[in-house]
Amino acid sequence: MILPVGPIHPGLKEPLRLKLKTQGEKVLSAEIDYGYVHRGIERIMEGKTWQKAIYLSERVCGICSYIHTQTFAETFEKIAGEQAPLRAQYLRVLTNELDRIQSHFIANSTYFKALEHETLFMYMLSLREPIMDAIELLTGNRVNMGWNVVGGVRMDAKETHLQQIKEIILKLESGYDKYVEMFEQGPLVGLRSHDVGKMSREQAIKARAVGPIGRASGISYDFREDHPTYRDHLDFNVIWRKEGDNFARTMNRFDEVPESIKLIKQVIDNIPSGDVRKKIDIPAGYGEWSNEAPRGEVRYMIESNGNLIRKASIRTPSIMNIDACAKYMLKDVATVADAVATYASVDPCIACAERVVIIDESGQERNFDGIHNIQLE
């Protein structure tokens, strides 16, 4: 039987259609339909200056909105062959890690909601609120921050605010283990999570899974390792696991939070003084830049004619992870409830994933980003 889930469904947070092929309670395979929130961002970006397009890049995704603007700005800095001032780079790391923490909390809370574990769901959300306060202190906004510009960040952070953020972070750190233990040792959540939705390392590589999803299956790679600020000035560990099941994915996100806390403390203690913004003249050219978003690699490919954007292409992590979920994790899952939990464990973010790819019969892949009337025949 084909069991359609969505696009609006109590189990889903965002519009997407999940077609589960079931036999009795068992899920044999799954298919995913996208396209409910396609806005054509890449197309709108064409012919705009960066000052206008950076707002669009922020609104690719509301959960990890910060990293999109950073990658956008760094792509332009790459085209110009320059770097932001060091203080701005540190502030970017600070915001990025705060954003990562809140994103991981909301991802885990969604997973616990899918398991109907209300207690942990509420705990995760209450841990997240102080982080949102910290983000608001720093940038002035909770979700779409408008904090990055090409050549730095928009405004300087006050020393008192940095200290307040540090207090928030220390408070989070002091009580954090309790919540991890609740999940790690909890017998019932354990039963629902261990060995459910498994994906092996080979499968993860085939599906190009990235971020915590890939790392939970044994791909020990994090794009932050290659980022100049992290590589040259800061110290952190890449968290990865081998199991590749729902438990590993959730634990991976849990374990990345202390690393982010470590990074934030380093940034606040060692932040250099100086400018936070410099003027960069952008030449004509093409640039690519990747960053580690909370969900994995986000890549911007931008061609500029010096003033206007000629072509922009955005590659977001969710699309690969959701594909990996449909192809490998949702094979032979014991129950429909487990299938929904597995889907939630991938931390799907549909707003990111809306790129139009049309594959014609010869197998050639062509990208039509943002055509006005999409003909789906």
Added chain:
Amino acid sequence: MLNAVKDVIRKSSIHVCLINTGGCNGCDIEVVALLSPRYDLEQYGIYVHNNPREADVILITGAVSEQWRDKLIRIYNKAPQPKIVVALGNCPLTGDVFNQEGCSVYAPVSDFIPVDAEVSGCPPRPSEILAAILAVGPDAIAAKGRQK
């Protein structure tokens, strides 16, 4: 008498269905933040689930994308009377930054379904969303229910 009882019940138990019709997710996340212990939406008798068939309040976040042009009205019709629609964020009001040349959004939402309340902001703060639902929700539902 019956109406009075119905009024009380409708006012004190509001079911909310959240529909993202093509936004960036930011508004949805702020609605999720409303569930957190800090705001605790459920103490007001508001329950967020994504089931249109039981909804009293339909929250629309996002401009209308291609796929939603015909589906939105179908979902709206599935919700039982009385129902109110709250458009959340700049997206359903104007299309926000997406409503530019070459886009594939068809804002505003009021072209497709009747909208009872609008909250602007990109995204609005959780407290503003809560205030909006509480301000229009109970009375509007009760009033609409009496008309029937």
